[in-house]
Amino acid sequence: MPRPALPLKFLAAALLLLAARPATAQSRHEYLLDTNWKFSKGDVPGAANPAFKDAKWQTVRVPHDWAIAGPFNGNNDLQEVKIEQNNEAKATQKSGRTGGLPFIGTGWYRRRLAVPKFGAGQRAVLLFDGAMSNAHVFVNGKEVGFWPYGYNSFSFDITSFLNPGGGDVLAVRLQNQPEASRWYPGAGLYRNVHLIVTDDVHIPVWGTYLTTPTITAEFAKVKLRTTVATPTGDFQPLRLDTEIRDAAGQVVATTSTPLAATDGLEFEQNLVVPQPKLWAPETPVLYTASSKLYAGDALKDTYTTRFGIRSFKFEAGKGFSLNGQPRKFKGVCNHHDLGPLGAAINTAALRRQLTLLKDMGCDAIRTSHNMPAPELVSLCDEMGFMLMVESFDEWKTPKVKNGYSQYFDAWSEKDLVNMVHRDRNHPSVIMWSIGNEVPDQSAPGGGKIAKRLQDIVHREDPTRPVTAGMDRIDAAISNNFASVLDIAGFNYKPNQYEKANEKLPQGFILGTETASTVSSRGVYKFPAVLAKQKMYPDNQSSSYDLEACVWSQTPDEEFVKQDDLNFVIGEFVWTGFDYLGEPTPYDEKWPSHSSYFGIIDLATMPKDRYYLYRARWNTTQATLHLLPHWTWPGREGQVTPVYCYTNYPSAELFVNGQSQGRQTKGPSDQPQTRYRLMWKDVKYAPGALKVVAYDAQGKAVAEETVQTAGKPDHIRLVADRPALAADGQDLAYVTARVEDAQGNLCPNATNELKFAVSGAGTFRAVGNGDATNLEPFQKPQMKAFSGQVMAIVQASNKAGALRLKATGAGLKSGEIELKTSAAAQ
Numbered sequence: 001m002p003r004p005a006l007p008l009k010f011l012a013a014a015l016l017l018l019a020a021r022p023a024t025a026q027s028r029h030e031y032l033l034d035t036n037w038k039f040s041k042g043d044v045p046g047a048a049n050p051a052f053k054d055a056k057w058q059t060v061r062v063p064h065d066w067a068i069a070g071p072f073n074g075n076n077d078l079q080e081v082k083i084e085q086n087n088e089a090k091a092t093q094k095s096g097r098t099g100g101l102p103f104i105g106t107g108w109y110r111r112r113l114a115v116p117k118f119g120a121g122q123r124a125v126l127l128f129d130g131a132m133s134n135a136h137v138f139v140n141g142k143e144v145g146f147w148p149y150g151y152n153s154f155s156f157d158i159t160s161f162l163n164p165g166g167g168d169v170l171a172v173r174l175q176n177q178p179e180a181s182r183w184y185p186g187a188g189l190y191r192n193v194h195l196i197v198t199d200d201v202h203i204p205v206w207g208t209y210l211t212t213p214t215i216t217a218e219f220a221k222v223k224l225r226t227t228v229a230t231p232t233g234d235f236q237p238l239r240l241d242t243e244i245r246d247a248a249g250q251v252v253a254t255t256s257t258p259l260a261a262t263d264g265l266e267f268e269q270n271l272v273v274p275q276p277k278l279w280a281p282e283t284p285v286l287y288t289a290s291s292k293l294y295a296g297d298a299l300k301d302t303y304t305t306r307f308g309i310r311s312f313k314f315e316a317g318k319g320f321s322l323n324g325q326p327r328k329f330k331g332v333c334n335h336h337d338l339g340p341l342g343a344a345i346n347t348a349a350l351r352r353q354l355t356l357l358k359d360m361g362c363d364a365i366r367t368s369h370n371m372p373a374p375e376l377v378s379l380c381d382e383m384g385f386m387l388m389v390e391s392f393d394e395w396k397t398p399k400v401k402n403g404y405s406q407y408f409d410a411w412s413e414k415d416l417v418n419m420v421h422r423d424r425n426h427p428s429v430i431m432w433s434i435g436n437e438v439p440d441q442s443a444p445g446g447g448k449i450a451k452r453l454q455d456i457v458h459r460e461d462p463t464r465p466v467t468a469g470m471d472r473i474d475a476a477i478s479n480n481f482a483s484v485l486d487i488a489g490f491n492y493k494p495n496q497y498e499k500a501n502e503k504l505p506q507g508f509i510l511g512t513e514t515a516s517t518v519s520s521r522g523v524y525k526f527p528a529v530l531a532k533q534k535m536y537p538d539n540q541s542s543s544y545d546l547e548a549c550v551w552s553q554t555p556d557e558e559f560v561k562q563d564d565l566n567f568v569i570g571e572f573v574w575t576g577f578d579y580l581g582e583p584t585p586y587d588e589k590w591p592s593h594s595s596y597f598g599i600i601d602l603a604t605m606p607k608d609r610y611y612l613y614r615a616r617w618n619t620t621q622a623t624l625h626l627l628p629h630w631t632w633p634g635r636e637g638q639v640t641p642v643y644c645y646t647n648y649p650s651a652e653l654f655v656n657g658q659s660q661g662r663q664t665k666g667p668s669d670q671p672q673t674r675y676r677l678m679w680k681d682v683k684y685a686p687g688a689l690k691v692v693a694y695d696a697q698g699k700a701v702a703e704e705t706v707q708t709a710g711k712p713d714h715i716r717l718v719a720d721r722p723a724l725a726a727d728g729q730d731l732a733y734v735t736a737r738v739e740d741a742q743g744n745l746c747p748n749a750t751n752e753l754k755f756a757v758s759g760a761g762t763f764r765a766v767g768n769g770d771a772t773n774l775e776p777f778q779k780p781q782m783k784a785f786s787g788q789v790m791a792i793v794q795a796s797n798k799a800g801a802l803r804l805k806a807t808g809a810g811l812k813s814g815e816i817e818l819k820t821s822a823a824a825q
Helices: 347-360 374-383 408-423 446-460 473-478 494-503 555-564 608-617
Strands: 029-032 037-041 058-060 079-081 092-094 105-113 122-128 135-139 142-147 154-157 168-176 193-199 208-215 219-227 239-245 251-258 266-274 287-295 298-307 312-315 319-322 329-334 364-367 386-390 429-436 466-470 487-491 509-515 568-574 624-627 642-646 650-655 658-664 677-679 688-694 700-707 714-719 723-725 731-739 752-759 761-767 781-783 788-795 800-808 811-821
Touching: 122 135, 142 154, 193 298, 208 287, 208 298, 219 239, 219 287, 219 298, 239 266, 251 266, 319 568, 329 386, 347 374, 347 608, 347 731, 364 374, 364 568, 374 386, 374 408, 386 408, 408 429, 408 446, 429 446, 429 487, 429 509, 446 466, 466 509, 473 494, 487 494, 494 509, 494 555, 509 555, 555 568, 555 608, 608 624, 608 642, 624 688, 624 700, 642 650, 642 688, 650 677, 658 677, 714 800, 731 752, 731 800, 731 811, 752 788, 761 781, 788 800
Parallel strands: 329 364, 329 568, 364 386, 386 429, 429 466, 466 487, 487 509, 509 568, 714 811, 723 811
Antiparallel strands: 029 193, 037 058, 037 105, 079 092, 105 168, 122 154, 122 193, 135 142, 135 168, 208 219, 219 266, 239 251, 239 287, 287 298, 312 319, 624 642, 642 677, 650 658, 650 688, 688 700, 714 731, 731 788, 752 761, 752 781, 752 800, 761 788, 800 811
16 A cells, blocks of 8 residues: 555544443443453363363463562573564573563353353354453354454454354463564453444444544544444445533534445544534543444444544654644653552553553653553553554564564554554554564565564555664665655664654654663662663662663653754653563562662562652652762761752752852753752761752752661551552552651661551552562562552442551551542542
């Protein structure tokens, strides 16, 4: 298919959300298959047979990740590999590369499949949001379909497999291969499974495509294409009635369209929304299009399409603009796991992540390196994040022995089509990525593969551009790989942005993956110096934010290019959160089960680096953050540098009331002095460390003090939210702080804390952000790391009070009460 006539100008449109609840019309019913599943690990002969006895199998709730319970072991998925992306010259043994968790092997899921409201003239479809991996789906002992890629959504029509009298059985066989991933992939039915029952004349899964081709202050034109299915695939005289409602529920546009014999079972409707309110990260306004499908006077189907109205452009010499306003992406890359919860999707956990990112000033997410859960895309619509939805980490040339390359030829088009059809109507989705650091960048014919994949995406969605994360910049430029793409995206190449822009035709460059600074929350190493691939005996990295990998940089080096080069349109930092697997720089040294790249740790506690980005990205709120902590017994009189991350231009530091001088941010040979205030020669003395910030007029406007902590005295519990929904799934993240008698955090405390939940909720998981910690996430106890532990509690289905108590030897206990109710959000 030829490229669009204007490949660099994409007027965007907005968006589809498959309803996650039963539709109001009786013609369509959707059921979430989340309970009463039976699970067994291992390949079980005959498990697909409906008569198979599974009473002794484990009863689980889906989404379910069967491998997150561990135990951790460095020999799990031990890989002998040369990581070319990390500039390694020879293969070495990698422990913990996929998290040290036992995800390899086969797992079976079974459940009774009641299909209510089903009878003659009805259709039944199973929709899987994702299944890890190599999914074989059986109904009543017969295989209805296979889908290998664990990250993608897929559906199967099971109508012909159902028993006329009911009594149906659904079985799913999943298998994870060894050396199939570079990070922890999860295992099992880790995303939701839906049963959709419709009339045999209906709108199929992902059956609408909505765009907004014209947007002005007075009106927005909405173009809605709706596909219909009939029993024989032949034309029927149907009618589609559609109304659009605004965020307040008011009807703002309506239309009724008959289906013509020449329409090919696809309606095209054009509506006009007056005085549209535009979607943007700062104003995530959403509309809803509700369509009713009729045959004569008989209602056949009802389908809801939620969308946003917004436009964007990528232009040579001008960069990226949203709704006519130039801006640069302030983005992060995120893997799919949820830390202590594993890969099992949970909307409350995703909302927790997005809330932290929003406060940091982040406005964009790259779904590294695969299709995201639909819940993430929906939340980004609601909360205001722009998305780069990514597809593959491998094409034809493998990175790991059993990766996606084994499926690429047969499945890449199918996977891209499903990805685009599911998410192409979401206002949050701004661009598609067809790959990450694929070795095909430098392989013969790699550019042709890129063009083929991009053409598939353009065919299915002409409104959005396509990019890829490229790390082999010289090869990608010289063999025209990079010039094929709508957006040239480069990983860790800030010093080559100018060269790339001179040679490439697009006229702009995107940092698809940047920084990869490593740090451990609350851990500081001396001396505080810039270092690459620095390793320590305790398997930690310093939180002075000066340590990176041989192939990466500190944040400040990227900041300089983002600020100084107009043709650079933004960055996606590696990563927003620590994730399971890829424990660089300790991937050859056990124990180390998770990354160090995160701005926020695996337990969702911000590291110091969070405030460095917040000071730069959050332009509406003040940031003033001191590091390190000020409890250093034995370092008295030794140089202990102090940094301040702030969006104020200057500040003065005091140690026990004695000024250490005033620092001002500004250009220099060292990028760090442009974005940080640094007192490099401070000598440690117990007491009070205070910083006073000054505005541009030199007026003292804010201060922060860090005290030397005394002996651990008590546990203080701090919840991220006071109330939960009594839905059996909602979560609260409760930070347990070991404090001294005055309420100062004890940053060196490693006490074992134990948790007990009573009332209207249960304990769900625990984490401390320590990549070397091998304690299980599922037991209600864990040692503090840098003085803190994060306990995750879950609401029950009954309204009331959830009480959490934390205890530790020699410490006064901490208690907190949270309300649960039907109305909580």
